[in-house]
Amino acid sequence: MGQLIDGKNFGKVYAESLKEKIQWIKDNRNVNLGLAVVYIGDDKASSVYVNSIIKKCTSLGVHAERFDFSGDITTQEAIDFIEKLNADDKFHGIICQFPLPKNLDELAVRQTIAPQKDVDSAGSANIGRLYSNLDCFIPCTPKGMHLLLKSLGEELTGKKAVVLGRSNVVGKPVAQLLLNENMTVSICHSRTKNLKEYTLDADVIMAGVGVPHLIKEDMVKEGAIIIDAGINVLEDKLVGDVDYKSMIDKVKHITPVPGGVGPTTILMLIENTLEACSRQCGFEL
């Protein structure tokens, strides 16, 4: 009965439309879209992710450059380098992999990224614009979740949404995006009692807590829509916060993990870089 939301296929189609735009600005505005990727330290998972950013960018015609630093650089060195990137017209967007090694002042580094290039919404300036309903770069994971939800074409106004998680990078921005869709939004988290009461009543569930298979079939309503950004390891397999296989016949639409939200996030980063470019270079996309 329920329909799997095929993020991989969605991403493929979306990537094509981005590629066309990137080609268009090259041909018509003589602008080579550029993204700087800063990677400090030696976290393996981060390094893998940085590689996939570079790869995806390259395949779409974006000039993406990776800048690696060992974990023992000083905060000031990191800041100085990012300031150089801020001033470098080649790069329309800057992303730095967080968390940083503990000897660095992460907040200072985040806040150094120029707001107009902060395509991963690392600094508080963009966050402020998001919650003030001003033009901003929407953080990539929430942006992808929202896009998948919107792609279903369902009426959202007045519907009950439950957001699982209250993090600055997923839960809270997702809640903001759903409020803008006129949904009634409940934010649940690790301290919530009676979680099931909330999820059982939800028309839409947006998950991003990082607890493997937290949500089981008996916790969701028939016909619900579920978007899951959780990525967890369970018995050597990648699984979401939602046990999607158990409930595919009960819900209306649900993302698998992997293959749901995941394939959209780097595309959202590239779309934000396109938006940054259009603002910096003064043209409409």
Added chain:
Amino acid sequence: MGQLIDGKNFGKVYAESLKEKIQWIKDNRNVNLGLAVVYIGDDKASSVYVNSIIKKCTSLGVHAERFDFSGDITTQEAIDFIEKLNADDKFHGIICQFPLPKNLDELAVRQTIAPQKDVDSAGSANIGRLYSNLDCFIPCTPKGMHLLLKSLGEELTGKKAVVLGRSNVVGKPVAQLLLNENMTVSICHSRTKNLKEYTLDADVIMAGVGVPHLIKEDMVKEGAIIIDAGINVLEDKLVGDVDYKSMIDKVKHITPVPGGVGPTTILMLIENTLEACSRQCGFEL
């Protein structure tokens, strides 16, 4: 059974403690706490509010200065003036009355107030710090609501909160403050269906929608706590979003309107100005 939260008396006591701190920085740091109040146009309600700010400041020993401009000044003139205030060491805080007359670019004016002096949280820089859990000036009404709630000494972790309203100045910041208290937070608004389902289930209701007596006795749970920032006119009387008289025997604690949240907001503005001063002058309060 229920207890009225006496905001007037609470405010009196709180004002005394602020007054002592203001006197302390005068005596020990030789600093005269200063607040600039900018008033553009001829909105009568705003003018009355500006007067009460000045009066309250004066009574607590704050140097508050009122700067009036006619509604036909240009955006650039307003910006130039605020930039002067930004640079003027006499003033640790700046508040401008909004909304501005429509011929002015309100956003540009808001964003001009230096973040370190933006004690009314008018610009998006402070908002970003609020939602990023960084040091910031919490908007005055939500700050007062939160303070009254905390003053009750009730356990909040894991409790169900319903926030009525999703405005940038009340609903959303209140939701953020309650999430930080580990509450499960549902944000309801004009497009919410079945509002009663939410309110009936709430341990705490925080109201700020501006609909007179929207919440009636049959919509709240026995023993609930209700903080109402609504100020509306009904049959020539000031009333809240909550019909508090009808439910005083049913709830545990409830604010009246007037005399609940109202008396705290200017105090919160002054407290924010004190915080601004302590950061600018580099001392702990």
